[in-house]
Amino acid sequence: xxxxxxxxxxxxxxxxxxxxxxxxxxxxxxxxxxxxxxxxxxxxxxxxxxxxxxxxxx
Amino acid sequence: xxxxxxxxxxxxxxxxxxxxxxxxxxxxxxxxxxxxxxxxxxxxxxxxxxxxxxxxxxxxxxxxxxxxxxxxxxxxxxxxxxxxxxxxxxxxxxxxxxxxxxxxxxxxxxxxxxxxxxxxxxxxxxxxxxxxxx
Numbered sequence: 001x002x003x004x005x006x007x008x009x010x011x012x013x014x015x016x017x018x019x020x021x022x023x024x025x026x027x028x029x030x031x032x033x034x035x036x037x038x039x040x041x042x043x044x045x046x047x048x049x050x051x052x053x054x055x056x057x058x
Numbered sequence: 059x060x061x062x063x064x065x066x067x068x069x070x071x072x073x074x075x076x077x078x079x080x081x082x083x084x085x086x087x088x089x090x091x092x093x094x095x096x097x098x099x100x101x102x103x104x105x106x107x108x109x110x111x112x113x114x115x116x117x118x119x120x121x122x123x124x125x126x127x128x129x130x131x132x133x134x135x136x137x138x139x140x141x142x143x144x145x146x147x148x149x150x151x152x153x154x155x156x157x158x159x160x161x162x163x164x165x166x167x168x169x170x171x172x173x174x175x176x177x178x179x180x181x182x183x184x185x186x187x188x189x190x191x192x
Contacts, residue, residue, distance in 0.1 A: 028079040031086035033149055034093050037142050038100060039135040046107045046124055054117045 077167045078159060081152050084174045085145065088181050092141055095184070099138060102191075103131050134191055137184040144180040148173040 075083070110123035151173045155165045 028075075028082040029086060031082055031089045031149060031152075033146055034089050034096070034142060037096060037135075037138045039103070039138065042100065042103055042107065043128065046111065049111050050117075050120045050124060053111065053120065 077165055077170060078152070078156060081148075081155070081170050081174050085148055085152060085177065088148075088174075088177050089145060091181060092145060092184075096138060099134060099188070103127075103134075106131065131191060133187045134184070137180070137187040141177070141180040141184045144173075144177040148177040 106127045107124060110120060110127060113119075113123065115123070148170075151170055155170050159165050
């Protein structure tokens with residue numbers, strides 16, 4: 001088999017996982033946990049603002 | 059929320075990636091999409107509540123106005139919190155799998171794939187919930 005053909009087949013094979021990749025791949029980065037949602041604190045802030053606007057109960 | 063990175067991650071899983079690398083890519087894309095969408099959603103929710111607080115109506119109407127805003131946004135809030143929990147659970151399982159692999163144990167690929175797909179499904183459900191908010 002010609003050398004160029006072997007290279008092409010190795011590359012195509014790496015795309016379907018049959019043979020190892022012709023070049024080393026970069027390591028896949030570790031995903032970081034997302035920031036926790038703050039929906040509860042939004043409601044609390046609104047309630048505090050609403051109490052301030054209503055004023056003291058006579 | 060842009061799901062193109064999720065589709066790319068799924069495609070890349072077919073291209074000779076280890077299960078752990080595929081999970082990292084898929085979860086990374088899901089986290090990136092969630093991190094991009096969540097601040098905008100919370101800003102819109104804050105703006106909706108502020109419209110009630112700054113309205114010229116009497117203060118006695120404030121509770122009803124805020125209740126209406128919260129009811130309108132409750133599907134989005136529930137979907138967002140569900141997505142966060144699913145992502146955190148999938149990440150915990152990924153870290154557990156990585157630790158096991160480092161100790162020479164096998165990776166429960168099916169369980170890891172299910173956890174990742176649950177996180178992706180939760181993110182899709184959040185995108186669908188956004189369509190119900192004017």
